[in-house]
Amino acid sequence: MECNRLEHYLNEHEGEEIEKNSELHNHSGECRDCKEYRLFDKILHSQKEVFEKAPETLLPTVQQRIREQQTRESPAWLDIFRPLLKPALAFSVLLIAAGLYMHLKNSPIGVVDNLAERFNISDLRNIKTGDVLYVAKQINVDFTLNGNVKLEMDSNTVLQVRAKNKIALFRGQLHVAVGKKAMKVETPNGVITLRQAKIKVHTTLTKENGNFRARTSCYVFDGNVQIGTKEKSSIAPGQEIELAENGGFELKNASPSAQKDREFSINPSLKSKVFTAKEQLCDCLYDIRYNSDNNPLHGREMKENKFPVRIFWLNKEKFESMRRLDEKLCFFIAGNGSTRHTGNSPGI
Amino acid sequence: MMEKDTKNKLDPQEIEWIHETLAGGVRSFDYIVLKYQEQIYNLILKTIGSRAEAEDLAQNVFFNAYSSLRKFRQKSSLKTWLFSIAFNQIRNYWRSKKHRLVYTESDMQQLTENERMYVHKAIDAATDEEVRSEETKRIVDKLIAHLPPAQKEIFVLYYLFGHSCEEISEVLGASPANIKIQLFRGRKMLFEKFKNLLK
Numbered sequence: 001m002e003c004n005r006l007e008h009y010l011n012e013h014e015g016e017e018i019e020k021n022s023e024l025h026n027h028s029g030e031c032r033d034c035k036e037y038r039l040f041d042k043i044l045h046s047q048k049e050v051f052e053k054a055p056e057t058l059l060p061t062v063q064q065r066i067r068e069q070q071t072r073e074s075p076a077w078l079d080i081f082r083p084l085l086k087p088a089l090a091f092s093v094l095l096i097a098a099g100l101y102m103h104l105k106n107s108p109i110g111v112v113d114n115l116a117e118r119f120n121i122s123d124l125r126n127i128k129t130g131d132v133l134y135v136a137k138q139i140n141v142d143f144t145l146n147g148n149v150k151l152e153m154d155s156n157t158v159l160q161v162r163a164k165n166k167i168a169l170f171r172g173q174l175h176v177a178v179g180k181k182a183m184k185v186e187t188p189n190g191v192i193t194l195r196q197a198k199i200k201v202h203t204t205l206t207k208e209n210g211n212f213r214a215r216t217s218c219y220v221f222d223g224n225v226q227i228g229t230k231e232k233s234s235i236a237p238g239q240e241i242e243l244a245e246n247g248g249f250e251l252k253n254a255s256p257s258a259q260k261d262r263e264f265s266i267n268p269s270l271k272s273k274v275f276t277a278k279e280q281l282c283d284c285l286y287d288i289r290y291n292s293d294n295n296p297l298h299g300r301e302m303k304e305n306k307f308p309v310r311i312f313w314l315n316k317e318k319f320e321s322m323r324r325l326d327e328k329l330c331f332f333i334a335g336n337g338s339t340r341h342t343g344n345s346p347g348i
Numbered sequence: 349m350m351e352k353d354t355k356n357k358l359d360p361q362e363i364e365w366i367h368e369t370l371a372g373g374v375r376s377f378d379y380i381v382l383k384y385q386e387q388i389y390n391l392i393l394k395t396i397g398s399r400a401e402a403e404d405l406a407q408n409v410f411f412n413a414y415s416s417l418r419k420f421r422q423k424s425s426l427k428t429w430l431f432s433i434a435f436n437q438i439r440n441y442w443r444s445k446k447h448r449l450v451y452t453e454s455d456m457q458q459l460t461e462n463e464r465m466y467v468h469k470a471i472d473a474a475t476d477e478e479v480r481s482e483e484t485k486r487i488v489d490k491l492i493a494h495l496p497p498a499q500k501e502i503f504v505l506y507y508l509f510g511h512s513c514e515e516i517s518e519v520l521g522a523s524p525a526n527i528k529i530q531l532f533r534g535r536k537m538l539f540e541k542f543k544n545l546l547k
Contacts, residue, residue, distance in 0.1 A: 036539075036542070036543055037539060040538070040539050040542045043487060043488055044488060044491075044503075044507045044535075044538075045507060046485075046488070048507060048508060048509075048510045050485065050508070051386050051387070051390040052386075052389070052390055052393065053386065054385040054386045054388075054389040054390075054406070055389070055399075055403045057403070058381070058385050058389065058403060058406055058407060058410075059378060059381050059382060059385060061407050062381055062407055062410040062411055062414070063374070063378065065407065065411045066374055066377070066411065066414050067374075069411075069414075069415065070374075
């Protein structure tokens with residue numbers, strides 16, 4: 001008798017446990033195929049849990065290897081620090097990245113493409129710590145100050161002379177910082193010493209009625225400022241010095257006597273360029289300088305086209321109107337490079 | 349005799365041994381070795397067929413288990429975990445080129461005349477006791493030895509260790525359905541070879 005149950009079952013019940021199907025092996029007239037399968041299945045299952053004894057050398061060998069590993073391993077107390085390894089590593093990486101970022105951020109290197117002109121350090125000799133320069137046009141300054149400082153600027157870039165003779169690029173806000181050591185900056189008009197002082201200069205440039213207005217305040221927030229040979233301790237920490245629209249400076253919240261003693265002038269050393277009303281306050285150089293002996297600063301020659309900065313200018317009408325507001329302000333006005341007015345009684 | 353595993357449940361005694369071992373007690377790990385050495389050794393022996401290699405690999409299994417005991421998350425039973433390590437060892441063993449087996453029909457004809465006669469005789473009148481003979485053991489070993497490695501692992505666990513498809517899937521990391529299919533295919537193939545032996 002032909003029996004095809006086994007084959008049928010294998011095909012129809014792929015993957016099922018054949019031995020659990022009683023119908024397969026209990027049908028009448030069992031064929032040879034079924035008998036063989038039954039034996040085959042029985043043989044396979046007959047070996048269930050028939051194990052050989054494990055070699056006796058297994059355990060001692062494992063023990064030996066464990067002992068060897070333990071002698072090679074670090075002391076157990078080091079395991080306490082093992083969970084901290086990964087966080088410590090991640091923290092170190094972050095720290096290095098942050099340090100690198102801060103280093104690059106504070107790096108006095110700025111790069112701008114399409115630079116038109118190059119200037120030597122001699123052209124910038126009169127720039128002092130705390131000076132604020134609005135760059136009139138695209139320039140490229142490549143010079144060395146106490147090391148290699150490469151500076152490149154584009155228009156509207158603020159150039160600031162920082163402590164330790166470092167020059168950095170700023171936009172919109174300036175920061176003068178002086179370290180613990182007193183810093184002396186030689187100028188043609190004497191020595192400015194910033195002793196343990198930190199000065200923060202804020203400069204904003206706004207546009208009103210087609211004209212630009214620059215407002216700069218110099219904020220002394222630590223230490224004294226010594227200008228010339230006399231120490232002016234009356235500029236107290238926290239004292240704010242504001243640059244007025246007319247180019248003068250005044251000490252905010254200072255006593256009238258202190259106000260009187262403080263006279264600042266716009267840097268008179270720069271030669272004029274062609275002046276237009278609209279750009280009068282746009283491109284300017286403020287020279288924060290104390291006129292200690294009412295001796296106006298003037299006479300320094302700057303060759304045309306070699307200094308990249310155009311100074312703050314007032315036309316005659318504006319100057320006259322401002323002069324009436326505050327006679328005490330010290331002005332320097334140069335018109336076409338020939339007319340200069342300085343001192344407490346400015347005039348055209 | 350082998351203990352039946354409760355799925356995903358650790359024996360409290362084993363948990364104690366593990367904790368003691370992690371605390372530095374090597375002796376506790378000896379208990380683990382003693383408890384599972386026979387199963388691990390036989391698992392490897394039945395799969396690769398060489399006693400010397402089986403002993404070496406079993407050593408590796410326990411040594412690796414000791415080294416990695418800290419990583420044992422106790423989501424499965426200790427036995428399942430040890431079996432997983434054992435199969436990793438076995439697979440590494442197979443991966444080495446020199447141990448790659450070639451399956452030929454001539455290998456299957458290496459059944460002795462005694463074994464062949466035994467099978468013929470047993471077809472009609474074999475009792476359960478008779479089947480549990482040395483000849484049967486040798487025949488099963490030869491049959492399983494000629495399965496492909498993947499199916500061999502499943503066969504060893506299913507027929508020799510009495511694991512269910514679910515338990516095998518947990519050890520080998522395959523789905524139960526896949527285990528069933530592998531079992532079916534292996535069984536079908538072996539049965540064909542078994543019949544050929546009898547001709």
